[in-house]
Amino acid sequence: MANSAVGVIFSNVHDENIPELSRHRTMASIPYGGRYRLIDFSLSNMVNAGITTVGVVTKYNYQSLLDHLGSGKDWDLARKDGGIILLPPYSDETDAPYTNRLEALKGITGFLNHRNEDYVVITDCDGIARIDYSAIIAYHEEKGADITMVYHEQVGPVDSGYYMTLTPDENGRVTGLKINPKLKANSKNDVYINVMVINREFLINIIQDAVTRGLSSFGKDILSKNVDTLKIFGYPFQGYYAGIDSLQKYYEHSMELLRKDVRDELFGARDIYTKVRDSAPSKYAEDAHVKDSLISDGCMIEGTVENCILFRGVKVGKGSVIKNSIIMQDTVIGSGVQLDCVITDKNVVVRDKRHLAGCAELPYFIAKGRML
């Protein structure tokens, strides 16, 4: 299994779903779960499946992503052969940077041509899940598929601006593929979760073909139109999946990490990798009151924290009460502050005695570096 596949991760796709958090960064580098970035989940899944070459497709705002990935050593992907390979937009005199997935794939055909693995695992960064990609590759081989698309049964409408539902037959063959269908409340749908396995040479061929024919949409022009002729299979993922397609979903799914079953599934095996910051262990002062919270390293807690997620290096001053909130890296909360259902982006300063509240449906968001 090892090295039978090369990975490709799209870092910017779906940025528009969550503008608050992607204003200064890629979808891939949105902070999640106290010490992670969204890309850590896809990247760790790849590493854990023995994939040692991962191309990361970028478009804009990717400084924070570069900073996060570094040489790739934190994922054991600082390699002579392969490792993490950043694929910024490629454009020559005639082409502007890509505007859709097909153009983005065209821009990385050089990368794909130079590899010799049989398969390409393509993922986006909008999903939190611990998925065994090697099982999907095995399924893909067993079915003799051209493309295997991973889906997850979801109830009700999907918030994302672009999504697909699949209709697999009893053998797993996808016989129907719809783009952005209207989904009824309480209806169960097999929603594609933006993880696919595809034969590498096949992928190169369809990109070439699409370019010569002037096609523009991978989903519509290639997948949807050719459902009958291509061997597209669906792979059901039945574990925990959190699709991050709006700020509200970001909040809702983040809070699910306070559930033991969710934490055990994602982190129980201790194999989700992330950038290391060398922070000290978190410090709980004499008067700290902490309940039902996920606290990352380097924090200093002197107040009350309930039902929260605290990222690295957060300070909570004396007499402050922080509830139901997500407090990102290096946020400093003074004393006597009250926060409820608040998301603070990185490096926010909340001065003494400020009171702020949102609600679970509409958390109060404070942008990066703001001082209140």
Added chain:
Amino acid sequence: MQRKKECVAMLLAGGQGSRLYALTNNIAKPAVAFGGKYRIIDFPLSNCINSGIDTVGVLTQYEPLELNEYIGNGQPWDLDRSFGGVHILSPYQAKKKSSWFEGTANAIYQNMAFMKKYNPDYILILSGDHIYKMDYAAMLKAHKATGADCTIAAIEVPMKEASRFGILNTNEDGSIYQFEEKPKQPKSNLASMGIYIFTASKLFKYLTEDDENPNSSKDFGKDVLPAMLNAGEKMYSYRFQGYWKDVGTISSLWEANMDLLGENPAFDVNDPDWKIHSRNPLAPPEYIGDNAVLSNSLISLGCEVNGTVVNSVLSSNVVIEEGAEVVDSVLMAGSVVKKGARVVYSIVDENTVIEEGATVGEDKEKNAGIAVLGRNITIGAGAKVAGGQILDKDYKGE
């Protein structure tokens, strides 16, 4: 031009640390866990890289396996270099003879070839037994300014404890006129910290002479430093002010952990200007449950706390179940305290399990001493481990 390093550090990490009992049964002292996520050796290694010294030889001898694995290629300390970086130096078989490191000086002598490879002007000698933050670059600057052949870092200790240390008797300008190893009647309270900077050529000369001297015990403090002083070499003390603690005993290891606690801790590991680097655990943030009570404690990544933790230091992946109580204690990585168990005034090593309702240790005020549990053992349900007791095997109780 030949490539060179101005200063090469040699870190003596071979010590058994026998006064740490069960904690060093299978690991060398520098590999002992400290402060939640660190090991003792993280401090000298971080000091080196923070001082701009990127070439470090680590001399190992006693139970080196875990220490070697921990250091690995040195990447956590930014010491993975193609020229320089961290190197494990273990005793080896030479053409003429093969021998274990016979003393601190002999260990360095046997690795002369390693040092010479970098053509250094200065050699920094360190030990792996202390918790401190120190800018070796400032000490090197002082060494150059005085034109010394050897500079010894020194700290003032309480007079009544001075006879446990190597004591420096100095002139007003800091030059040393006498060196006394553990004197019964100390003349000063200026103690050697076991940190030396030598002008390389002098060190090589005196190490070679020391090796040829059959009466020498091959020790820096007992042999090499006195020999240099007797020969009239320029030796200076370098005053260090700050936190410095030998963690070679159970009680000093416990105290040093406790020194990290409090609003203004005696020793702050969370110092953005002097980061302590370490090999980080691969774990999610710690989860603090509904029934947790936490006070004045350090908690590390991957912990699950549902009980009470007071005045304690928890390493990564420690589990404290509901109704369990941990007071005045140091729990190392992966240890588990089950429902209703109580751990007080104790040090618990890695992956040890304390079953339901068991009691480990006695309140500090009872003066029974610190209870110590070695790694990978199980204390049975309801069992009682007395204060001051040291266990390195499973214990089911009486």
